[in-house]
Amino acid sequence: MSDERQPPASNEPDGTAHPAERSPGAVQPSPDDTSEVWSRRLVRELTGGTALLTILSVVLALAIGGILIAISDPDVQDAWSYFFSQPGDTFSAAWDSVSSAYSAMFSGAIVDFNEYNIGRALRPLGETLTNATPLIAAGLSVALAFRAGLFNIGAEGQIIFGAILAAYVGFAWDLPVGIHLVLGVLAGMLGGAIWGGIVGVLKARTGAHEVITTIMLNYVARFLLLYLLTTSLFQRPGASNPISPPIVESAQLPRLLGSGSRLHLGFVVVLLAALFVWWLLSRSTAGFQFRAVGANPHAARTAGMSVERSYTSVMLIAGALAGLAGVSQVLGTERVLTTGISSGFGFDAITVALLGRASPWGTVAAGLLFGALRAGGVTMQAGTGTPIDIVLVVQSLIVLFIAAPPLVRAIFRIRVAGVESPVSDLQKGWNA
Amino acid sequence: MKLELRGITKRFGGLVANDQIDLVVEPGEIHGLLGENGAGKSTLMNVLYGLYDPDDGQILVDDQKVDFDGPGDAMAAGIGMVHQHFMLVPVFTVAENVMLGQEHVRRAGFLDLEAARRQVSEISQRYGFHVDPDAFVEDLPVGVQQRVEIIKALVRKAKVLILDEPTAVLTPQETDELIGIMRQLKSGGTSIVFITHKLREVRAVADRITVLRRGQVVGQAAPTASETELASMMVGRAVLLRVDKGPATPGEATFVVENLTVADERAHLAVDDVSFEVRTGEILAVAGVQGNGQTELAEAIMGLRPAISGSVRLHGAELIGRDVRHVLGAGVGFVPEDRTVDGLVSSFTVAENLVLDLYDRPPFGSGLSLRLGELRANAEQRVEEFDIRTTSTESKAETLSGGNQQKVVVARELSRPLKLLLASQPTRGLDVGSIEFVHKRVVRERDQGTPVIIVSTELDEISALADRIAVMYRGRLVGIVDGGTNRDVLGLMMAGIPVDEAVAQAQARPTVVEHLDDGSATTAGQDGVPT
Numbered sequence: 001m002s003d004e005r006q007p008p009a010s011n012e013p014d015g016t017a018h019p020a021e022r023s024p025g026a027v028q029p030s031p032d033d034t035s036e037v038w039s040r041r042l043v044r045e046l047t048g049g050t051a052l053l054t055i056l057s058v059v060l061a062l063a064i065g066g067i068l069i070a071i072s073d074p075d076v077q078d079a080w081s082y083f084f085s086q087p088g089d090t091f092s093a094a095w096d097s098v099s100s101a102y103s104a105m106f107s108g109a110i111v112d113f114n115e116y117n118i119g120r121a122l123r124p125l126g127e128t129l130t131n132a133t134p135l136i137a138a139g140l141s142v143a144l145a146f147r148a149g150l151f152n153i154g155a156e157g158q159i160i161f162g163a164i165l166a167a168y169v170g171f172a173w174d175l176p177v178g179i180h181l182v183l184g185v186l187a188g189m190l191g192g193a194i195w196g197g198i199v200g201v202l203k204a205r206t207g208a209h210e211v212i213t214t215i216m217l218n219y220v221a222r223f224l225l226l227y228l229l230t231t232s233l234f235q236r237p238g239a240s241n242p243i244s245p246p247i248v249e250s251a252q253l254p255r256l257l258g259s260g261s262r263l264h265l266g267f268v269v270v271l272l273a274a275l276f277v278w279w280l281l282s283r284s285t286a287g288f289q290f291r292a293v294g295a296n297p298h299a300a301r302t303a304g305m306s307v308e309r310s311y312t313s314v315m316l317i318a319g320a321l322a323g324l325a326g327v328s329q330v331l332g333t334e335r336v337l338t339t340g341i342s343s344g345f346g347f348d349a350i351t352v353a354l355l356g357r358a359s360p361w362g363t364v365a366a367g368l369l370f371g372a373l374r375a376g377g378v379t380m381q382a383g384t385g386t387p388i389d390i391v392l393v394v395q396s397l398i399v400l401f402i403a404a405p406p407l408v409r410a411i412f413r414i415r416v417a418g419v420e421s422p423v424s425d426l427q428k429g430w431n432a
Numbered sequence: 433m434k435l436e437l438r439g440i441t442k443r444f445g446g447l448v449a450n451d452q453i454d455l456v457v458e459p460g461e462i463h464g465l466l467g468e469n470g471a472g473k474s475t476l477m478n479v480l481y482g483l484y485d486p487d488d489g490q491i492l493v494d495d496q497k498v499d500f501d502g503p504g505d506a507m508a509a510g511i512g513m514v515h516q517h518f519m520l521v522p523v524f525t526v527a528e529n530v531m532l533g534q535e536h537v538r539r540a541g542f543l544d545l546e547a548a549r550r551q552v553s554e555i556s557q558r559y560g561f562h563v564d565p566d567a568f569v570e571d572l573p574v575g576v577q578q579r580v581e582i583i584k585a586l587v588r589k590a591k592v593l594i595l596d597e598p599t600a601v602l603t604p605q606e607t608d609e610l611i612g613i614m615r616q617l618k619s620g621g622t623s624i625v626f627i628t629h630k631l632r633e634v635r636a637v638a639d640r641i642t643v644l645r646r647g648q649v650v651g652q653a654a655p656t657a658s659e660t661e662l663a664s665m666m667v668g669r670a671v672l673l674r675v676d677k678g679p680a681t682p683g684e685a686t687f688v689v690e691n692l693t694v695a696d697e698r699a700h701l702a703v704d705d706v707s708f709e710v711r712t713g714e715i716l717a718v719a720g721v722q723g724n725g726q727t728e729l730a731e732a733i734m735g736l737r738p739a740i741s742g743s744v745r746l747h748g749a750e751l752i753g754r755d756v757r758h759v760l761g762a763g764v765g766f767v768p769e770d771r772t773v774d775g776l777v778s779s780f781t782v783a784e785n786l787v788l789d790l791y792d793r794p795p796f797g798s799g800l801s802l803r804l805g806e807l808r809a810n811a812e813q814r815v816e817e818f819d820i821r822t823t824s825t826e827s828k829a830e831t832l833s834g835g836n837q838q839k840v841v842v843a844r845e846l847s848r849p850l851k852l853l854l855a856s857q858p859t860r861g862l863d864v865g866s867i868e869f870v871h872k873r874v875v876r877e878r879d880q881g882t883p884v885i886i887v888s889t890e891l892d893e894i895s896a897l898a899d900r901i902a903v904m905y906r907g908r909l910v911g912i913v914d915g916g917t918n919r920d921v922l923g924l925m926m927a928g929i930p931v932d933e934a935v936a937q938a939q940a941r942p943t944v945v946e947h948l949d950d951g952s953a954t955t956a957g958q959d960g961v962p963t
Contacts, residue, residue: 279801285791289791296777
């Protein structure tokens with residue numbers, strides 16, 4: 001464990017941890033400790049990376065995505081068969097398929113140049129922002145927990161439970177305009193906070209690892225939703241499929257661009273949430289404590305902070321943020337509670353937070369990118385027949401590259417200024 | 433075997449850890465490698481042991497150029513290394529540890545443990561090591577574990593043995609035994625590179641001394657050189673070898689520990705019925721070999737570890753059962769023993785670290801928000817006052833040198849009015865300049881009338897600072913003696929021998945290290961940083 005106790009000792013070569021690690025027979029720390037070390041390292045790696053590397057990772061992922069599009073395209077495959085007689089055909093076919101797929105993606109995500117009406121041309125952008133809304137909210141949840149030293153894999157469950165409560169207030173209660181919406185939003189955030197808070201309390205009281213508990217609570221939330229939608233309390237009267245009554249209009253998040261777009265007020269609320277998280281992390285005493293506990297719980301405890309209380313509070317807030325994602329889905333986008341209400345936003349949120357380097361504004365940017373990929377992927381599939389799975393591949397590659405900065409550096413031949421680091425912290429993984 | 437390093441250069445980014453180092457180790461020689469923490473000693477030895485690739489320079493064994501790709505090559509060439517932190521598997525026996533990595537097998541792949549046991553017994557007998565090949569390593573005292581490491585190297589036919597800060601974990605008496613072993617090995621033809629920052633020891637045993645400073649060889653010295661001479665070579669300027677401190681003017685005993693009993697993680701008694709008191713204006717040093725309950729004692733006082741029984745009172749108010757926040761609030765300043773783990777958040781800025789335990793109190797916290805302006809103003813003031821060398825108050829703490837990191841911790845803890853200062857290993861791994869500075873601040877705090885507890889494993893530090901010394905052994909207080917007590921007596925007490933007996937024994941059998949010609953001076957170096 002000696003290496004845990006040392007920062008990368010740039011000023012003191014005598015104090016570097018490498019010799020011990022690389023020596024034969026070095027005593028390995030117990031697995032319990034290493035997972036803590038590993039997680040803290042990951043957080044440091046994520047928050048310490050450069051914006052350049054992030055952008056390059058995205059570029060690289062899109063490039064490899066392009067190769068996959070070309071390979072899987074039937075026209076390109078045909079051209080391959082006579083590659084040696086007319087190699088140009090192969091390349092032009094490949095170029096055609098990649099450019100048409102990506103331009104379809106662009107027109108589905110940002111602006112559609114085939115529409116002359118400005119409102120309709122920008123409709124794809126609205127769709128991107130609509131998709132980005134829950135991604136940003138849940139991404140903020142994951143990012144905040146990251147900074148406080150917790151891996152919130154449970155945004156999915158928190159979204160679902162938040163959506164359940166928000167939906168119930170939304171369809172079952174009858175309240176005046178304004179109050180109804182506010183209560184609906186609060187109920188959703190409360191739901192998420194409860195689901196996250198359980199994790200925090202378990203971690204603080206019993207030391208149960210949050211990765212395990214969040215994953216399990218995801219299942220609980222999912223099957224709870226399936227069950228509830230079969231009960232008379234939640235199932236729409238007369239419906240045979242699992243669907244709730246529609247959300248009452250007074251509880252709906254109003255559309256921002258009229259009826260032509262699904263973009264709703266939730267997007268603004270989520271931006272305010274990002275502002276709140278930024279303030280919390282960089283300008284508040286509570287955030288100072290969260291960050292200290294996240295970066296070094298030993299020092300935080302020695303300085304008189306309550307690590308346990310910090311875990312609980314962070315998970316409550318993170319849960320509420322994920323709950324907000326559920327709210328935006330059920331009161332804004334879908335306006336009805338279905339079994340697929342979260343449609344994987346909670347898992348994409350982990351990627352979004354990774355890509356955003358666990359910073360609030362980075363998460364907003366990453367959420368917008370992923371929103372665009374989601375919106376554009378649909379158009380791409382419809383327009384060019386390129387499978388939407390390519391989007392998933394691109395997303396996964398982005399994460400892969402971000403988790404392996406030395407790989408990206410090697411590909412683009414970026415030299416690291418400062419200390420020579422033969423092995424990245426993340427690569428050392430569990431044994432470091 | 434003759435070992436020669438020629439022009440070894442090793443860079444880490446912009447930092448030159450080893451700059452054109454030449455070193456010759458003659459056959460059958462004990463070669464002292466002396467230098468402060470960070471001077472490049474360990475880097476050099478890691479280059480020699482094949483762990484680092486040198487950027488420039490050559491290694492020659494018996495005038496033949498060699499190239500080491502890893503420790504395996506170095507071992508094959510006859511170089512053995514005993515790391516400061518032992519590379520032993522605690523749940524294996526001595527014989528199993530010795531054969532690890534070089535297992536003898538009989539037919540059908542069965543391990544030939546018998547051969548390993550024979551080897552251990554043979555070497556143990558030849559050098560008088562008294563090591564039982566069947567003992568489990570975890571049951572052995574540190575000094576014996578070290579001998580197991582030496583046996584490991586000898587079994588691999590090491591002709592040159594590198595000992596990296598071997599005395600850091602030993603009592604003076606154990607150090608004496610080690611010196612005996614080193615001399616025996618030497619007479620058997622093994623050369624030894626003895627890495628240390630302790631002047632006393634290197635003078636006692638080395639045939640030749642090479643001094644490193646900032647990655648360069650600054651000179652060679654004979655063991656007859658005086659400590660002052662060596663210290664100034666090591667540091668690069670004249671060094672005041674003792675702390676400038678007037679007599680204590682102790683007042684009332686405001687801090688009282690009574691019958692304190694604390695358990696460690698494995699539910700063993702780490703602190704066993706310990707009682708003492710500290711008066712205002714005095715420094716009580718808690719001495720002992722690492723791992724004899726000092727850490728747990730400090731943690732129990734701070735509320736970081738629950739006490740089983742007993743009481744700790746500051747100005748009459750009970751601290752046991754209160755949380756850390758309350759103890760800090762009661763006016764206890766705490767310098768934890770491991771600054772990088774417990775003292776600092778290395779990814780936080782200097783300014784943030786300077787308010788780590790004050791961030792939510794005025795003027796730094798108001799309501800829910802943090803007043804960044806106050807943080808910055810405070811940081812600028814402390815950086816100035818404590819001479820913290822940093823490019824900016826917004827630099828991350830991890831970019832600072834060990835000495836400056838420690839100054840950040842000390843500055844934070846001394847930045848509020850204290851009723852007790854509790855400092856564990858306050859100068860571990862620091863350079864001489866920082867040690868002098870920290871000691872000066874500790875003494876100043878005492879002179880302002882604060883009771884001070886210093887926990888240290890370093891006898892030099894204990895003798896330099898203490899007005900009274902409490903010696904701990906296996907969780908019990910062996911005794912409390914006067915600050916000027918002879919080091920041999922302290923050493924024996926650190927091995928659990930009561931005061932009276934220790935005094936008698938020390939007179940009968942003084943150690944080599946204690947009785948060098950100018951042995952009265954305190955040495956400059958302190959305990960090494962774990963490498």
